[in-house]
Amino acid sequence: MNEIVVIIGGGIAGMEAAGQLLKLGYTPFLIEKSDKLGGNVAQWHRLFPDMTPSGDIISTLYESCRDANIFLNTEIYSINRLKDRYNLILSNGVTVSTRYILITTGFELFDASKKEEYGYGIYNHVITNADLEQWFNGHSDERIDSSSINSVGFVHCVGSRDEKAGNTQCSKVCCITAIKQAMELKEMYPNSQVYCFYMDLRLFGKKYEDFYTKAQRDYGIHFIRGRVSEVGENIEGKVVVKAEDTLSGRPIRVTLDLLVLMSGMACCKDSSLASSLGLSIDSDKFLQSSDNILHITSSPKKGVYYAGACTGPKTVPETLAEARSAVLEIHNSIISEKG
Amino acid sequence: MIYQGKQKIWSEYQKEIPDDKWYYVRSCIRQNFFPASEKMFMEICRNVLGKDIYENEHHTTCGGIAYHCDTIPQETAMTIVARQFALMTEAGYENYVASCITSFGNYTEILETWHENPELEAKIRELLWKACKKEFKKPKYLAHSSDLIFKFRNEIAERAKFRLVNQKTGEPLRVVEHIGCHYSKMFPSKGVGGAEYPYVLTGMVESWGGNVIDYPERRHCCGYGFRQYHVKANRGYSISNTHKKFESMAPYKPDMIITNCPGCPYFLDRWQYVIAEMEGKTYGENGFGIPVFTYEEVAGLVLGYNPWDLGLQLHQVAVEPLLDKIGIEYSPEDKYKGLNKKDLLRPELPQGIKCF
Numbered sequence: 001m002n003e004i005v006v007i008i009g010g011g012i013a014g015m016e017a018a019g020q021l022l023k024l025g026y027t028p029f030l031i032e033k034s035d036k037l038g039g040n041v042a043q044w045h046r047l048f049p050d051m052t053p054s055g056d057i058i059s060t061l062y063e064s065c066r067d068a069n070i071f072l073n074t075e076i077y078s079i080n081r082l083k084d085r086y087n088l089i090l091s092n093g094v095t096v097s098t099r100y101i102l103i104t105t106g107f108e109l110f111d112a113s114k115k116e117e118y119g120y121g122i123y124n125h126v127i128t129n130a131d132l133e134q135w136f137n138g139h140s141d142e143r144i145d146s147s148s149i150n151s152v153g154f155v156h157c158v159g160s161r162d163e164k165a166g167n168t169q170c171s172k173v174c175c176i177t178a179i180k181q182a183m184e185l186k187e188m189y190p191n192s193q194v195y196c197f198y199m200d201l202r203l204f205g206k207k208y209e210d211f212y213t214k215a216q217r218d219y220g221i222h223f224i225r226g227r228v229s230e231v232g233e234n235i236e237g238k239v240v241v242k243a244e245d246t247l248s249g250r251p252i253r254v255t256l257d258l259l260v261l262m263s264g265m266a267c268c269k270d271s272s273l274a275s276s277l278g279l280s281i282d283s284d285k286f287l288q289s290s291d292n293i294l295h296i297t298s299s300p301k302k303g304v305y306y307a308g309a310c311t312g313p314k315t316v317p318e319t320l321a322e323a324r325s326a327v328l329e330i331h332n333s334i335i336s337e338k339g
Numbered sequence: 340m341i342y343q344g345k346q347k348i349w350s351e352y353q354k355e356i357p358d359d360k361w362y363y364v365r366s367c368i369r370q371n372f373f374p375a376s377e378k379m380f381m382e383i384c385r386n387v388l389g390k391d392i393y394e395n396e397h398h399t400t401c402g403g404i405a406y407h408c409d410t411i412p413q414e415t416a417m418t419i420v421a422r423q424f425a426l427m428t429e430a431g432y433e434n435y436v437a438s439c440i441t442s443f444g445n446y447t448e449i450l451e452t453w454h455e456n457p458e459l460e461a462k463i464r465e466l467l468w469k470a471c472k473k474e475f476k477k478p479k480y481l482a483h484s485s486d487l488i489f490k491f492r493n494e495i496a497e498r499a500k501f502r503l504v505n506q507k508t509g510e511p512l513r514v515v516e517h518i519g520c521h522y523s524k525m526f527p528s529k530g531v532g533g534a535e536y537p538y539v540l541t542g543m544v545e546s547w548g549g550n551v552i553d554y555p556e557r558r559h560c561c562g563y564g565f566r567q568y569h570v571k572a573n574r575g576y577s578i579s580n581t582h583k584k585f586e587s588m589a590p591y592k593p594d595m596i597i598t599n600c601p602g603c604p605y606f607l608d609r610w611q612y613v614i615a616e617m618e619g620k621t622y623g624e625n626g627f628g629i630p631v632f633t634y635e636e637v638a639g640l641v642l643g644y645n646p647w648d649l650g651l652q653l654h655q656v657a658v659e660p661l662l663d664k665i666g667i668e669y670s671p672e673d674k675y676k677g678l679n680k681k682d683l684l685r686p687e688l689p690q691g692i693k694c695f
Contacts, residue, residue, distance in 0.1 A: 113348075116348060122345060232553070232556070233553065235591060
């Protein structure tokens, strides 16, 4: 029988890994707790830098992994370590015995309501980046009055690089996502004023800087270097934002029709998987790799591997590359075991 | 505004407030600004609610104003506070309640500092012993006096003779609540409802029948701010902050303002006169200002105490329009009469803002 590899988490890392394992002739079991594959990326509308529909990415990944044993709406009931194997009992009653577990549980979007001063869940026209993507995807959202969008603000780093919020890491993708979303809104509402409130712009990836230049030059998006101090609502129900423009050295106040909070990536709150496997948690609360340079996809436990944002914020290309890398590690291990 | 969102936050910032046996310390300035407020607090606690609340004349300032003005170091403020705690310990109490918001913030900050730096607490104990041969236990519970009124708001509502409702229309009064900056902005978990959407005054207003207004400059400072007002050259900055708040709340047509800080009601009240003189603008109806109250005064009003016994004649902004709205009877001719009908003399009335 082909070697069974259990992949926990059916986001893009898990899907890509399942596809690669199938190509190598293994038998992947892909376990996903929700009712569909694709994870956070499936909630998104289009992806930078080429504005690729995320649905296309998910469909392509699904085509390559569809022959895997896919269990949706399924959670890990228990994991027992045997001599050189892991025995997993799933919530659907299935028991799987494997020598290899690949963890691809990804991240959770930071709960923007924790940043109380921004008024998410309090003020009517305050949404998150994920809410906006859902709206781009055609879902209705009563917080967005599509007939009257004249001014929009984006708050960068919501729950990222924020000690008070308990998340000190940079989420990597929020800066470019804010620029992408700002441009998308500007395309829909060319006469609107769009503001991005940022503390630093971290635009390291391929074409990111071009995006930023384009956003300023061609779209007229206002970039204001300064953190938002508080958000309120005026008598007309519009959002009132107070911030500091640190470049001009002045406090500013803008009234907006919509405020978008760029929620960052946070570690998965459910630590039961890590504790049942005895996995270490890093200082940033994500899973700890054996080595953050040489062995990012390896855990300290034999037979347990990682891919994607379960070890920290990653872009989509980085996540996919890590999934392939983890599969290669597993493959090499299987080969060497066979000796 | 999504009310349920605020309720969720309020549920996360609950504060343990013991029922009884409190040691009370007064504010340095409230008895001059709003002379009946602290008396009314004691009256409500002792005679309306039947609680054991003790005060003693030997306590002093907490040093908070001097500390925030940078005229004394924190160690000095700490030693002053240590002496207050020693007085509480000597009186046999463990629950400490401060009338002043800045004191409450000062006590909170000092207790947290000692928690983080026990060696500093040891040093202060030594300094206190050297200075006055006193020892102290830290309070088991620390509260602001508005926390207590919040805790017993429903009991007060049960005994209330009036509600914060417009008698003519039957509509709840529109109330601006203003929280003192030092209540929870420094330590959100120490205030009822946290720092961004404090519930302490909102809870009282809701229990007593009113509706709270959330306006854009709700969180903004009243304009007092020690380094704004106490430095004479900065007084223009002080009034500009107050002006900003009134401009922001004006569209909501508030009937009244309720506060829980010594400085806030004073400045929100007095600066309305100055704004009227400077700009000819008033924010209440028919040339009046918006009446500003301490929470004790509001509690006293709903409980049916005589407005003039609550010291409301000392407010700059006339309170009579609000009393009329609620249906509270009062004697206009007694407004400026003191104890035993002693004539307190009538103040000169301003031109820019309507007063009685």
